[in-house]
Amino acid sequence: xxxxxxxxxxxxxxxxxxxxxxxxxxxxxxxxxxxxxxxxxxxxxxxxxxxxxxxxxxxxxxxxxxxxxxxxxxxxxxxxxxxxxxxxxxxxxxxxxxxxxxxxxxxxxxxxxxxxxxxxxxxxxxxxxxxxxxxxxxxxxxxxxxxxxxxxxxxxxxxxxxxxxxxxxxxxxxxxxxxxxxxxxxxxxxxxxxxxxxxxxxxxxxxxxxxxxxxxxxxxxxxxxxxxxxxxxxxxxxxxxxxxxxxxxxxxxxxxxxxxxxxxxxxxxxxxxxxxxxxxxxxxxxxxxxxxxxxxxxxxxxxxxxxxxxxxxxxxxxxxxxxxxxxxxxxxxxxxxxxxxxxxxxxxxxxxxxxxxxxxxxxxxxxxxxxxxx
Amino acid sequence: xxxxxxxxxxxxxxxxxxxxxxxxxxxxxxxxxxxxxxxxxxxxxxxxxxxxxxxxxxxxxxxxxxxxxxxxxxxxxxxxxxxxxxxxxxxxxxxxxxxxxxxxxxxxxxxxxxxxxxxxxxxxxxxxxxxxxxxxxxxxxxxxxxxxxxxxxxxxxxxxxxxxxxxxxxxxxxxxxxxxxxxxxxxxxxxxxxxxxxxxxxxxxxxxxxxxxxxxxxxxxxxxxxxxxxxxxxxxxxxxxxxxxxxxxxxxxxxxxxxxxxxxxxxxxxxxxxxxxxxxxxxxxxxxxxxxxxxxxxxxxxxxxxxxxxxxxxxxxxxxxxxxxxxxxxxxxxxxxxxxxxxxxxxxxxxxxxxxxxxxxxxxxxxxxxxxxxxxxxxxxxxxxxxxxxxxxxxxxxxxxxxxxxxxxxxxxxxxxxxxxx
Numbered sequence: 001x002x003x004x005x006x007x008x009x010x011x012x013x014x015x016x017x018x019x020x021x022x023x024x025x026x027x028x029x030x031x032x033x034x035x036x037x038x039x040x041x042x043x044x045x046x047x048x049x050x051x052x053x054x055x056x057x058x059x060x061x062x063x064x065x066x067x068x069x070x071x072x073x074x075x076x077x078x079x080x081x082x083x084x085x086x087x088x089x090x091x092x093x094x095x096x097x098x099x100x101x102x103x104x105x106x107x108x109x110x111x112x113x114x115x116x117x118x119x120x121x122x123x124x125x126x127x128x129x130x131x132x133x134x135x136x137x138x139x140x141x142x143x144x145x146x147x148x149x150x151x152x153x154x155x156x157x158x159x160x161x162x163x164x165x166x167x168x169x170x171x172x173x174x175x176x177x178x179x180x181x182x183x184x185x186x187x188x189x190x191x192x193x194x195x196x197x198x199x200x201x202x203x204x205x206x207x208x209x210x211x212x213x214x215x216x217x218x219x220x221x222x223x224x225x226x227x228x229x230x231x232x233x234x235x236x237x238x239x240x241x242x243x244x245x246x247x248x249x250x251x252x253x254x255x256x257x258x259x260x261x262x263x264x265x266x267x268x269x270x271x272x273x274x275x276x277x278x279x280x281x282x283x284x285x286x287x288x289x290x291x292x293x294x295x296x297x298x299x300x301x302x303x304x305x306x307x308x309x310x311x312x313x314x315x316x317x318x319x320x321x322x323x324x325x326x327x328x329x330x331x332x333x334x335x336x337x338x339x340x341x342x343x344x345x346x347x348x349x350x351x352x353x354x355x356x357x358x359x360x361x362x363x364x365x366x367x368x369x370x371x372x373x374x
Numbered sequence: 375x376x377x378x379x380x381x382x383x384x385x386x387x388x389x390x391x392x393x394x395x396x397x398x399x400x401x402x403x404x405x406x407x408x409x410x411x412x413x414x415x416x417x418x419x420x421x422x423x424x425x426x427x428x429x430x431x432x433x434x435x436x437x438x439x440x441x442x443x444x445x446x447x448x449x450x451x452x453x454x455x456x457x458x459x460x461x462x463x464x465x466x467x468x469x470x471x472x473x474x475x476x477x478x479x480x481x482x483x484x485x486x487x488x489x490x491x492x493x494x495x496x497x498x499x500x501x502x503x504x505x506x507x508x509x510x511x512x513x514x515x516x517x518x519x520x521x522x523x524x525x526x527x528x529x530x531x532x533x534x535x536x537x538x539x540x541x542x543x544x545x546x547x548x549x550x551x552x553x554x555x556x557x558x559x560x561x562x563x564x565x566x567x568x569x570x571x572x573x574x575x576x577x578x579x580x581x582x583x584x585x586x587x588x589x590x591x592x593x594x595x596x597x598x599x600x601x602x603x604x605x606x607x608x609x610x611x612x613x614x615x616x617x618x619x620x621x622x623x624x625x626x627x628x629x630x631x632x633x634x635x636x637x638x639x640x641x642x643x644x645x646x647x648x649x650x651x652x653x654x655x656x657x658x659x660x661x662x663x664x665x666x667x668x669x670x671x672x673x674x675x676x677x678x679x680x681x682x683x684x685x686x687x688x689x690x691x692x693x694x695x696x697x698x699x700x701x702x703x704x705x706x707x708x709x710x711x712x713x714x715x716x717x718x719x720x721x722x723x724x725x726x727x728x729x730x731x732x733x734x735x736x737x738x739x740x741x742x743x744x745x746x747x748x749x750x751x752x753x754x755x756x757x758x759x760x761x762x763x764x765x766x767x768x769x770x771x772x773x774x775x776x777x778x779x780x781x782x783x784x785x786x787x788x789x790x791x792x793x794x795x796x
Contacts, residue, residue: 015518018511018750025739034777036764037744039566039718041627042693043768045686047430047670048630054424072630109483109634109656116655137392141654144389192413253415256422256446258661260483280515281490282483286660287632296421312419319416344413 001243003269006182006216011121017279020077038074046072053292061295071291077278078271079107079263080290086297091249091265093302095238102243104268106275107285111222111250111262114274116142118218118246118264119183121273123148126179128172130215132160134347136192139185139220149179157338159191159198160184162205169213183216189233190223190343197341200233207239215244216270222250222262225309227342228317243267251293253344254312259289316344375617377643380556380590385495391653394451412448420446427666435669445665451652452645453481453637454664460671465623465639467676469612476617478642480649481659485596485624485636488648490516492592492620492638493557495647497522500553502546504589506534508751508761510566513559513594523553526753531712533565533572536579543587557590563607564597564717567751567763571715574607581613589618590644596624596636599683601716602691617641625667627718628686633663690718696771697764704778708785718767721748726789729758733788741787743780 022037029035051071052062063071070080078084088105097103108114123129123146131139133152143150151172153165165184172181186206188198198206210217219236237247246266251259264271278284297305323346324339331337336349396411403409425445426436437445444454452458462479471477482488497503497520505513507526517524525546527539539558546555558580562572572580584591593610611621620640625633638645652658671679697720698713705711710723722745724730731747738744748761766774 010519010521013519013521015515017515019746020512022744022746025744029739030742032742032776033739034743034769034773034780036766036769036777037746039765040768041631041718042689045689046630047682048427048666049430049432050428052426053422056421056423058423070632072632074626074631109660112654113656138394138654138657141389141391141650145384145387145651145654147384147387252448256420256662257415257448258444258446258658260656260658260660276515277519280486280512280519282487282634282656283512284632284634286483286634286663288630288663288666289660292422292662308421315416315419344415 001214001267003267005180006122006270007273008120008122008124008127010124011273011277014273014276014280016276017077020279020283023076040074043069043073048072053295055296055299059299061299063291063295067291067295071288073287075284075287075290077284078275079105079285080287080294083107083290083294086294087263090297091237095235095247097237097265098239098241099243102267103265104271105263105265106271106278107290108262108264108274108278109282109285110252110257110260111220111248111264112138113260114248114262114264115139115218115220117274117277118248118270119143119146120277121270122182122216124179125149126177128177128179128181130160130165130169130181130184132186132191134193135185136187136220149175149177151181155191155194155196157196158202159188159194159196160186160206162202162209165206165209169209173213181213181215183218184210185218185220187220187223188236189221190226190340190345192223192343193345194347195338195340195343195345197227197233203234203236204239207236210244211242217245219245219247221247222253223343224249225254226313226316226344228313228320229341231341237265246270254309255293255296259293260286261289261293316342319344320346375588375641377641379554380496380644381647382494382496382498382501384498385647385651388647388650388654390650391451394653394657397450414448417443417447422446427669429670429673433673435673437665437669441665441669445662447661449658449661449664451658452649453479453659454661454668457481457664457668460668461637464671465611469609469621471611471639472613472615473617473641476641477639478645479637479639480645480652481664482636482638482648482652483656483659484626484631484634485594485622485638486512487634488622488636488638489513489559489592489594491648491651492622492644493517493520494651495644496556496590498553500551502551502553502555504534504539504543504555504558505753506560506565507753508567508748508759509559509753510561510594511746511750514751514753514755523549523551524753525555529565529568529570531570532576533562533568533570534560534580536576536583539580539583543583547587555587555589557592558584559592559594561594561597562610563595564600564714564719566597566717567719567746567748567761568721569712569714569717569719571601571607577608577610578613581610584618585616591619593619593621595621596627597717598623599628600687600690600718602687602694603715605715611639620644628683629667629670633667634660635663635667690716690767693718693766694720697766697774700771700774700778703775704782708782718765720764720766722762722764724760724762724785727760727785727792730760730762731758733784734762737784737788741780741784743777743784745781
C-alpha cells in the first residue's frame, strides 16, 4: 500500500527527536561506549528502592532492582521492549494477522491516546473520515478540534450499514472536495455506545468497502475480552490482507484503567507517525505501568490470563443480567433496549422523547442519571 | 488579560468530553446517586490487591485499599485531587505567585506533554513564537509539525538577549503577517542545552518585554531543584503580575522520569485548553504514578523533600566537578565550555571544527563516545554548529575521563579528516 497518501501535512512535517533517535544506538552498543547524549537522570537517585505487589489470589510479585529501575527511568517512545515483545506474541496468537511479518506494535498512554495521535497523523481538514452514527463521544471530541469532513453512517444491530457506507462514500468522492476519504473508525465488539457486536460477514463487507475506497480502518477494540458467550469474532486485523488496519487495544477494562496503557498494531509507516508524536509529547508511555503489566502477564502465563478473562466476563455478565432485570422491572413500556452480548453498556431509547434533551435534566427516577442521546 | 486572543483555531473548536465533564458531578454528589454515566471498569476486578514500596532509607509505604484503587482507576483529566492540592500548596510556598487566587494547576504526562499541548492550544501557523537559539531540541520537534513563525533570539551566558528579542519582535510585527507574536519559550534554570542560568535582572527585562508585546511566557523549569549553590532565582511565575506565565514543572529529574508526571501552573482559561486536550487523548495522567508521588511527598513532608533535594544536588555537583576535571584533562585547547551552576548538561564548543554533526552521528559510536551535536539545538539546523551537548548525569568519573579521552581523539581525527578534504 502507498501509505504516504494517508499522512497529514502536520504529521509529514514532524521532525524526529534526535535524542530519542540516538537512544536507539544503546540497543546494540559496545560495552566501552561512553554515553553522554540523553538528559537522563541518574536512577541511583530515584527515591523508590523496592516494590512489591500482591495479586488477586495472594501471589506476591517483587520487582527486581533492574526491573524497578527500568520502571522509573525514561524508556523508548514506542514502549518498554520486553513488554512490546510480550504483546507481539499475544497479538500473533490471538489474531494471526495475514501480514504479521510486515506489522509492528507500539505502546501508548491508554488506547485513546493512540487513536488521538493516529487522527493527528492522518487527517487534514479537507479529508473525510467515516464514523458510525451514533459514535463514541470522546472520538467525536477528538474530531471536533481537527474538524475534518465527517461521513456519518447509520447503524443497525450489527453496527455500520454497508449500503449506507457505500453511498455516503460515493457522495463524499463526488463532492468536489480536495480531500480524500482516509479512514473509517469503528468499535466492532460491544460498541460504545450501542453495545452491539458486528458479525463476521458484516466485517468482511466493511473490509471490502475499505479496500474499494482505499481507507485505513481504525479498529478500536477495548471490549474484545469482555464477551459473555465465549464467542470471539475475527478482528479486522485478522483479515487484513492489505495492511490497512490500525488496531487499538486496551488494558483498561481487563487489568487497570488508571495505569494508562494501551497498544496499537499495524503497518510501520503509520505507527512511525504516532511514535514521532510520542517523542514530541509524553516522550514515552509510563514505564512503571508497563513494567507492572508485563510482570503480571508473565506471572499469569497464558492460562492465568484466560482464567482472569473468564472471571471478569462472568462478573460483567452477572452485572448485565442484573441491569436487564432492573430495566424490565422499571422501564418496560417506557424504554427500548437491545441486550448486549458483552462490554459494559446498554443503549436505551425512550420512544416518547423526540427532542434532544439536556443530559442534566434527563431523569428517569430521582436517583438515576444516564448519558442521553442527542 | 484577554486570553481569547491566544487560543488557536484548532483549540477553540475543541469540544469538552461529556463523559469527563459529567464525572465532575461525582465530586459533590448525593450518596444516593446511582452513577451509570462513565465507562469505568469495576475496580474490584483489577488484579492488583496490595502494593508496598520501600523508599531510600528503608521506610516502607503500603498503599491503602482506597489509595491503590484510586491508582488503578480512571481519574480526573486535570489530575488526582489530593495530589493537585499537595502540589498547589508547594507552588504557593515556593513561588508566592502574585495572582495565586486567579491561578490553577493541572497534572500532565510529564512536563513535555504539557508543553506540547500548550503549543497546540496557542499556535496557529501564522502566529509567532519566540525561542532562544540554541533551543531544547525536542521543543523544536514540537514546533516542526505546527510550523508556526519562529522568532529565534540569540543567547549569551544568561540566556535570551533582551536587545535582540526586542528587535526581533519589532521585525515580526512589521512583517505583514496575519498572525501575532503569541508566546515566548525559555528554560531559565540550567538551560537545555547551554546549562546557563538567567539572572534575576535579566528575567525582569524579559518579563517587561513580554508585557510590552503581550506574550504568554512558557517557563519550562525541570532543573529548578538541581541548583548547586543553594541559590534559587525567582521564577517567572513569582513575578507574574499579569497572569501571562504558564509554568511547567517536572518530577523527572528529582523523583522519577519513568512515572511520567509533570504539572502546569497558570491562568485557568489557558489550562482549560490543555485539559480539554487531555480529555480527548490520554483521558487522565497515569493515576498510579500520581498516587505514588503523592504518598512519597506526604511521607517526606517539607523537611524530607528538602533533604532529598540537598542530597541529589550534592550528587550532581560531584558529577559536574568530575566532568569539568575530565574536560580540563583532555580537552583544554580543543574545546571551550562554561561551567554549569546546576542541572546535568555542559555545552561544549569545538575550537577548530565548524560542525560536529557528522563526527558524532557517523563516527562517534565507533569512537566509543556519543554526545548530541549542537546543530540539533539550532533553530536553523541547516547551518553548521561547532557545539555539542554532554550530559554528565549517569556516567561515573572513570567513564567521564575515558569518554573525554575518546572525544579528544575523535575531534583530532575529524580535524585531520577535514584538512585532507580541503
